[in-house]
Amino acid sequence: MNAITIxxxxxxxxxxxxxxxxxxxLRERRFLRGTKNGCEKxxxxxxxxxxxxxxxxxxxxxxxxxxxxxxxxxxxxxxPDGSLHPIQRAFLDxxxxxxxxxxxxxxxxxxxxxxxxxxxxxxxxxxAMKGNLCRCTGYQHIVDAVELAGKIMREQGISPxxxxxxxxxxxx
Amino acid sequence: MTMEKAFRNDGYAKVTGRAAYxxxxxxxxxxxxxxxxxxxxxxxxxxxHCEEASASAGCVRVLTAADVPGxxxxxxxxxxxxxxxxxxIRSWGDVCAxxxxxxxxxxxxxxxxxxxxxxxxxxxxxxxEALDPYAPRVxxxxxxxxxxxxxxxxGDPDAAFASCELVIEEEFNTQTIEQAYMEPESAxxxxxxxxxxxxxxxxxxxxxxxxxxxAFLAEPLSNIEVYTIVVGGGFGGKDDTAACVCARAALGxxxxxxxxxxxxDREWSFRESYKRHPYTMRYKVGVTSEGRIMAVKATIYANxxxxxxxxxxxTWRSTAQCCGPYSIDNVHADVYALATNTVFNGAMRGxxxxxxxFAIEELIDxxxxxxxxxxxxxxxxxxxxxxxxxxxxxxxxGHTVSMEDVMNRVVHEIGYRKKYEHCxxxxxxxxxxxxxGLAISYRGSSLGAEGMDFCSAVINGQFDGSxxxxxxxxxxxxxxxxxMMLILAEALGxxxxxxxxxxxxxxxIPDSGxxxxxxxxxxxxxxxxxxxxxxxxxxxxxxxxxxxCEPTDVNFHGDKIWGxxxxxxxxxxxxxxxxxxxxxxPYAFGTFKAPDVSWDDTNGQGDAYFTYVYSCQAVxxxxxxxxxxxxxxxxxxxxxxxxxINKAMVLGQMHGGIAQGIGMALMEDFRFEEGRPLALNFDxxxxxxxxxxxxITGIIIENHDPNSLTGAKGIGEPATELIAPxxxxxxxxxxGVRVRNLPIKLKPEDLA
Numbered sequence: 001m002n003a004i005t006i007x008x009x010x011x012x013x014x015x016x017x018x019x020x021x022x023x024x025x026l027r028e029r030r031f032l033r034g035t036k037n038g039c040e041k042x043x044x045x046x047x048x049x050x051x052x053x054x055x056x057x058x059x060x061x062x063x064x065x066x067x068x069x070x071x072x073x074x075x076x077x078x079x080p081d082g083s084l085h086p087i088q089r090a091f092l093d094x095x096x097x098x099x100x101x102x103x104x105x106x107x108x109x110x111x112x113x114x115x116x117x118x119x120x121x122x123x124x125x126x127x128a129m130k131g132n133l134c135r136c137t138g139y140q141h142i143v144d145a146v147e148l149a150g151k152i153m154r155e156q157g158i159s160p161x162x163x164x165x166x167x168x169x170x171x172x
Numbered sequence: 173m174t175m176e177k178a179f180r181n182d183g184y185a186k187v188t189g190r191a192a193y194x195x196x197x198x199x200x201x202x203x204x205x206x207x208x209x210x211x212x213x214x215x216x217x218x219x220x221h222c223e224e225a226s227a228s229a230g231c232v233r234v235l236t237a238a239d240v241p242g243x244x245x246x247x248x249x250x251x252x253x254x255x256x257x258x259x260x261i262r263s264w265g266d267v268c269a270x271x272x273x274x275x276x277x278x279x280x281x282x283x284x285x286x287x288x289x290x291x292x293x294x295x296x297x298x299x300x301e302a303l304d305p306y307a308p309r310v311x312x313x314x315x316x317x318x319x320x321x322x323x324x325x326x327g328d329p330d331a332a333f334a335s336c337e338l339v340i341e342e343e344f345n346t347q348t349i350e351q352a353y354m355e356p357e358s359a360x361x362x363x364x365x366x367x368x369x370x371x372x373x374x375x376x377x378x379x380x381x382x383x384x385x386x387a388f389l390a391e392p393l394s395n396i397e398v399y400t401i402v403v404g405g406g407f408g409g410k411d412d413t414a415a416c417v418c419a420r421a422a423l424g425x426x427x428x429x430x431x432x433x434x435x436x437d438r439e440w441s442f443r444e445s446y447k448r449h450p451y452t453m454r455y456k457v458g459v460t461s462e463g464r465i466m467a468v469k470a471t472i473y474a475n476x477x478x479x480x481x482x483x484x485x486x487t488w489r490s491t492a493q494c495c496g497p498y499s500i501d502n503v504h505a506d507v508y509a510l511a512t513n514t515v516f517n518g519a520m521r522g523x524x525x526x527x528x529x530f531a532i533e534e535l536i537d538x539x540x541x542x543x544x545x546x547x548x549x550x551x552x553x554x555x556x557x558x559x560x561x562x563x564x565x566x567x568x569x570g571h572t573v574s575m576e577d578v579m580n581r582v583v584h585e586i587g588y589r590k591k592y593e594h595c596x597x598x599x600x601x602x603x604x605x606x607x608x609g610l611a612i613s614y615r616g617s618s619l620g621a622e623g624m625d626f627c628s629a630v631i632n633g634q635f636d637g638s639x640x641x642x643x644x645x646x647x648x649x650x651x652x653x654x655x656m657m658l659i660l661a662e663a664l665g666x667x668x669x670x671x672x673x674x675x676x677x678x679x680x681i682p683d684s685g686x687x688x689x690x691x692x693x694x695x696x697x698x699x700x701x702x703x704x705x706x707x708x709x710x711x712x713x714x715x716x717x718x719x720x721c722e723p724t725d726v727n728f729h730g731d732k733i734w735g736x737x738x739x740x741x742x743x744x745x746x747x748x749x750x751x752x753x754x755x756x757x758p759y760a761f762g763t764f765k766a767p768d769v770s771w772d773d774t775n776g777q778g779d780a781y782f783t784y785v786y787s788c789q790a791v792x793x794x795x796x797x798x799x800x801x802x803x804x805x806x807x808x809x810x811x812x813x814x815x816x817i818n819k820a821m822v823l824g825q826m827h828g829g830i831a832q833g834i835g836m837a838l839m840e841d842f843r844f845e846e847g848r849p850l851a852l853n854f855d856x857x858x859x860x861x862x863x864x865x866x867x868i869t870g871i872i873i874e875n876h877d878p879n880s881l882t883g884a885k886g887i888g889e890p891a892t893e894l895i896a897p898x899x900x901x902x903x904x905x906x907x908g909v910r911v912r913n914l915p916i917k918l919k920p921e922d923l924a
């Protein structure tokens with residue numbers, strides 16, 4: 001049994017699909033094309049998704065490594081009622097989007113960071129997300145967005161997982 | 173943190189992952205195409221053996237130049253760029269064959285079976301080699317490797333040098349830079365039953381893409397319909413190469429009768445796509461003891477690489493702006509582009525300005541230091557002011573010349589004067605050396621005398637009160653659609669919610685030129701204003717009676733249409749219903765033609781551009797004496813862009829442009845070994861990361877420009893063209909070491 005949970009839904013991965021990268025599986029088999037392919041070498045961060053609460057490069061992750069895992073992609077980040085996740089809202093409001101190609105990966109990295117630390121300072125945001133490349137924004141509005149998202153979630157007392165399609169992580 | 177909430181029409185789609193880029197599209201029956209390269213830098217007598225590849229599993233067809241019904245070679249100026257190579261290979265990026273298969277994997281497998289033979293030729297690998305009269309001749313046209321020359325002649329520099337207190341000569345070199353847009357090239361071409369090929373591509377210029385595609389297929393422009401879809405960054409880079417990707421997929425679609433997708437991986441993108449021209453620049457500058465620049469002689473060489481692309485225009489801008497924003501009476505400049513066998517160079521954000529700005533803004537500081545004049549005073553004495561005459565003989569009188577004000581604002585914001593006194597100049601107690609530096613520039617807006625400059629816009633009012641807007645400007649991520657919507661809503665006094673930007677296609681709106689040269693907001697916005705003017709006139713004529721006033725008294729405000737003295741009003745719903753009943757189409761087509769410019773090729777004199785953007789950027793940094801590591805602390809940027817349409821996006825353009833400039837200053841270097849790129853992905857080619865970019869303070873200066881119908885000019889390129897010399901000047905002020913080559917690499921032994 002090759003089970004995987006993606007955005008709250010359970011899937012059975014075919015044996016022939018085990019050699020695919022998670023990125024290709026998401027894009028080509030699950031049609032989740034918000035996960036982008038920028039370099040396919042794990043160098044640019046455009047393909048970042050959250051696996052079991054951690055941001056990973058889906059282009060360099062083989063399906064067989066994530067069997068049994070819970071995956072959150074950008075498509076699962078917004079709330080099922082269609083309203084935006086605070087991270088998405090913050091990216092919009094802070095003007096952190098230009099061409100948008102890096103945006104899903106950035107939001108995924110921001111999500112994983114805010115899971116660990118709800119009040120990162122700007123320096124730690126930059127350090128935590130330096131693996132995500134952007135050629136348009138110069139990053140400043142992205143740092144603003146992550147800071148803003150953290151602030152909003154702190155103020156509203158909500159965690160990054162709340163409401164979105166990430167299955168709640170099991171706390172050990 | 174306080175901020176105005178930013179608005180983008182495509183923001184929701186982009187933050188939710190819904191935005192579909194070319195590779196995100198798929199249609200039933202779609203085939204996959206991949207390129208085949210040959211491991212030659214320069215070769216002739218190309219022979220391609222496709223039999224084995226054609227017979228491999230899943231392969232549908234292998235295409236070579238013999239299958240091309242139209243022009244195998246095309247280009248924006250010289251038609252020399254092989255969409256498919258014929259007999260001759262001129263660079264390692266040339267595409268020799270195209271493999272079409274049922275799956276991408278099958279196409280890649282078949283591509284490995286294509287055998288290519290050719291006779292290698294001795295390649296020309298640098299400008300220095302290309303200048304050798306005995307060097308092999310690279311281009312297939314013309315008489316030598318000198319493919320472009322521009323000459324500027326004003327006054328008599330040699331006579332003026334004689335009376336100068338100080339005459340210095342310096343050489344500066346800049347590097348090849350990869351565009352590194354995050355989305356590699358991709359195209360999906362779909363043959364339509366009416367004979368049209370639909371193109372969905374990651375390209376920056378739909379009309380340019382259409383020209384390449386139509387020429388390749390030998391079909392009329394009307395047969396090719398290029399749609400606007402979401403594009404993952406352009407920066408000038410998604411023109412020729414991206415257009416060729418579309419043209420190749422279109423040929424596949426035409427010949428197989430099936431939809432064909434061609435998506436590049438990063439390695440192909442790095443291998444084939446055009447870069448920023450590396451420059452070698454020699455300047456001789458003569459200055460009086462008071463710091464007045466009397467004369468400049470400049471000889472500049474750009475490496476065009478294997479193909480011409482837009483090198484004539486890039487180097488033309490370098491010519492017109494070779495002395496920065498300074499008014500100098502005696503200037504001789506000779507600017508050349510040389511053909512070599514490196515991957516070709518073309519349009520990249522800044523377009524010939526970042527290179528010359530690097531030279532001239534360092535020169536100003538070098539001269540100031542020699543003469544013991546303050547760098548700010550040196551600039552103040554020589555910079556253009558209202559009604560100054562530029563080095564091309566243009567009197568700057570048609571707009572506000574705010575160079576001094578822009579510099580003052582940045583100097584004040586960063587505290588330059590005080591901080592300059594604290595620069596280390598190579599001396600410090602510990603290992604940390606501190607420096608602050610700045611640079612100024614002016615940038616001619618839009619195309620200037622390099623090309624035809626006009627643009628159109630359509631307002632298509634709907635009978636329910638909603639409005640469709642389209643323009644000939646293309647959204648590459650910069651936010652042009654949003655800017656056009658904001659301009660329309662403000663001009664019509666209507667709620668932004670009424671306005672939908674209609675993604676245009678090349679068949680829905682006239683060719684409005686390319687979205688380049690920081691012309692989108694200026695030209696597109698002005699076209700929108702021209703359409704607004706007609707639209708308002710039409711509505712006023714037909715609504716005046718209902719509003720019980722004369723047409724000239726009708727006004728548009730607060731999401732309503734009003735009569736004289738705001739006595740009567742109509743909602744947009746009511747107004748559009750009224751037009752419907754009168755059988756009047758609420759539709760307006762507006763065009764804007766750029767104000768006249770002029771240029772005399774013989775002496776490089778003329779009104780090069782109809783207006784200019786004035787800019788200043790300053791940076792603080794430290795240098796570690798032990799390691800030579802440079803750490804940027806803080807950047808302040810000021811730009812007079814006429815008027816800000818969308819403030820958050822203007823600041824975003826500043827930040828992004830500066831980040832690209834930091835890459836140019838400190839890290840990026842696209843190097844070749846024997847004509848082959850050393851790096852084909854981000855592991856060997858570093859672009860700035862979050863940790864490389866310091867906090868940036870953007871200052872928007874707004875002197876509404878009378879040449880633009882909105883008052884707005886633009887920010888895309890000004891933002892990226894001057895932080896490199898500012899950093900170089902700060903490095904000198906920190907270390908006392910003058911760097912003349914980019915990227916800046918300091919060795920600990922230089923700092924001892």
